Amino acid sequence: MIRDKLHIVLVLPNIMESIAIKKLITDCGIIAGFSEFPDIHQLIHYLSNHSPQYIFIHQSKITPENLDNLNMYNGKSESLCFIKVGESQINHTEKLFRHVLDTQKNENEIMKQIVHIFEPVQPATRLIEATGLSQREIDILKQVALGMTNKEISEHLHISMHTVITHRKNITAKLGIKTIAGLTIYAVLNNIINPEDVEM
Amino acid sequence: MQFTRDIKMADVIHINYMLLTILKRFNIPLGFGDKTIEKVCRSHDVNTDFFLEIINSFHDKSYFPEQNLKAFSLELIVKYLRNTHDYYMLEKIPEIEGYIEELIQNCVTENKPNLSMLKKFFTDYKQELNEHIKKEDEMVLPYVLEIDKAYKNNTIDKPLYDKIKNYSINDYEDEHENVEDKLFDLKNIIIKYLPPLQNKNLCNTILIELFLLERDLNDHSRIEDTVLVPKVDQMEQELTKMYESDQG
Numbered sequence: 001m002i003r004d005k006l007h008i009v010l011v012l013p014n015i016m017e018s019i020a021i022k023k024l025i026t027d028c029g030i031i032a033g034f035s036e037f038p039d040i041h042q043l044i045h046y047l048s049n050h051s052p053q054y055i056f057i058h059q060s061k062i063t064p065e066n067l068d069n070l071n072m073y074n075g076k077s078e079s080l081c082f083i084k085v086g087e088s089q090i091n092h093t094e095k096l097f098r099h100v101l102d103t104q105k106n107e108n109e110i111m112k113q114i115v116h117i118f119e120p121v122q123p124a125t126r127l128i129e130a131t132g133l134s135q136r137e138i139d140i141l142k143q144v145a146l147g148m149t150n151k152e153i154s155e156h157l158h159i160s161m162h163t164v165i166t167h168r169k170n171i172t173a174k175l176g177i178k179t180i181a182g183l184t185i186y187a188v189l190n191n192i193i194n195p196e197d198v199e200m
Numbered sequence: 201m202q203f204t205r206d207i208k209m210a211d212v213i214h215i216n217y218m219l220l221t222i223l224k225r226f227n228i229p230l231g232f233g234d235k236t237i238e239k240v241c242r243s244h245d246v247n248t249d250f251f252l253e254i255i256n257s258f259h260d261k262s263y264f265p266e267q268n269l270k271a272f273s274l275e276l277i278v279k280y281l282r283n284t285h286d287y288y289m290l291e292k293i294p295e296i297e298g299y300i301e302e303l304i305q306n307c308v309t310e311n312k313p314n315l316s317m318l319k320k321f322f323t324d325y326k327q328e329l330n331e332h333i334k335k336e337d338e339m340v341l342p343y344v345l346e347i348d349k350a351y352k353n354n355t356i357d358k359p360l361y362d363k364i365k366n367y368s369i370n371d372y373e374d375e376h377e378n379v380e381d382k383l384f385d386l387k388n389i390i391i392k393y394l395p396p397l398q399n400k401n402l403c404n405t406i407l408i409e410l411f412l413l414e415r416d417l418n419d420h421s422r423i424e425d426t427v428l429v430p431k432v433d434q435m436e437q438e439l440t441k442m443y444e445s446d447q448g
Contacts, residue, residue: 026308029395082333109419111308111398181324185317189393193315 006032007052011043011061012085017103021056021085024107028114040066053079054117056101059086062094071096083117132174138192140167144180145187146197202263203256212237216259221416225283226251250276258419274348277428278341284420285333292413293326297407298373303399311395318389325382330377340355343367344432351435352437354442369432380421383414 008025012018022034034106035052035191073080076089081170084097087104098127099117104111133141143153150168154161187193203212209232212219223230232240241248250261250272256263300322306314350356387410390403397403 027396027398029311108308115309174390175384178381179385181321181382182389183390185321188317188391189314189395191387194315 003025005032005049006054008032008034008056009043009046009052010034010036011038011055011057013035013058013060017058017085020103021101024114024180026116028111028118029117038074044069047073051077051080053081054081056085057097058100059084065095067094081117109189128187133171136173137171140164141171141183141187142192144168144171145184145193147180201260203237203252203259205252206236208232209235209237209240210234212255217331217372218412219255219258221287221412222255222258223285225280226282233374243278247276252278254280254423256350257423274428274431276346277423278344281341281420281424281428282313285337287332287415288413289333292409292416293329296413297322298410299402299409303397303402303406306399306402307397309398311397314438315396315397316392320384321382321389322384325379329379330381338368340369344369344428346434347435347439350439356439356443358443360441364436364440368436369429380414382419383410385416386410 010021012017013022018036035046035050037046037048040057040063043055043057044066045143048123049172070082073082082097083098083099083101084094085101085103087102099113101110101117105113139157140153143156148156150161150164153159154164157164172178175183175186177186184193184198186199188195201215209228215224226241226244226246228240228244228246235243237252238248240246241251253272276376297319300315302317304312304319307315346360347369349365350360390407390410
């Protein structure tokens, strides 16, 4: 269950703004790698051989000329999203920008904007690095979380009770979670089961 | 080190602030100036020897004065255990519940459903702990007092004899474990698996409270299992022997 990190690019006027935005994104549970550039010229150079998913550009960095250069990336890839960052009354006329991020709002409002921007990202990309569980262990964890007994699991997966018990011991040792209720939460957090599948 | 009656109460807290919760359980308020343990205990009508054994056994796990603690009356031990139960159910658990609720209220990210799941987990835990404690308060501790009374009066009737034969204090020793596992899981879920929370201070507060609660519960079980159970077990044996020889 190793997933690719998101790749986010920032073109912002100063270090304070860049630190703040990175922190807010991380606080939203987004795990990402960041690249930063001082201007759009360098950004365009970088885009010729990299494909980030999100690009945050401050309004002060945009000129009609460099906007033309950026427009060639518009619609080129579904997974590439441009966000315009700016103070209040930010105008949003360019088609290039899918979202605007108004930095004059209060913290909660800004968080909501960021959550909205990253909504299309699969929850899987937001969470958790490798668990160390084997595919077989994940299969068994899934059954446990769905409320099946050891006997039912052994019948369902055509393995002996003894094997089921050994797997369960290993899962508990690897995850540090002992109870079924705890394993269920782990399974939901990691998209191994859907929250609707269990009575939570 | 071991605390003795002539140490200043203020120094006890400086040495180990974890003992603050114990003071509360004995209804001893702060503001003791330079008074010694003995003086403070006496002015609040607390048995000094018993107080010392409790704080020493909490302070140092390797110090376990079973013989000394067993010398105290069961009434004293039962009263202390009941106060501790109240402390968990009426204070600590609702406090942690409040923190979790606050975390949910403050959360605007998609972590919110995860936090609700955590809350449900904690509510279930509370339910289990409550059942366990209720059983102790309503069945085990009254039984203990009944044994204590019979032992002091040196008499045992048939109903009590039957009761001992049906339910011995040793059965109760096995019942502690499950509740502890849930607390262990909850900590690990927050530390290892929950996506990072915005409100890190509150999150840390919750974790610290869970660690403290876990430690307190462990010490509490230790007193029950190593003081209460052996003491009652011994009384049960003597009472049974007495009844049987009377009959025979």
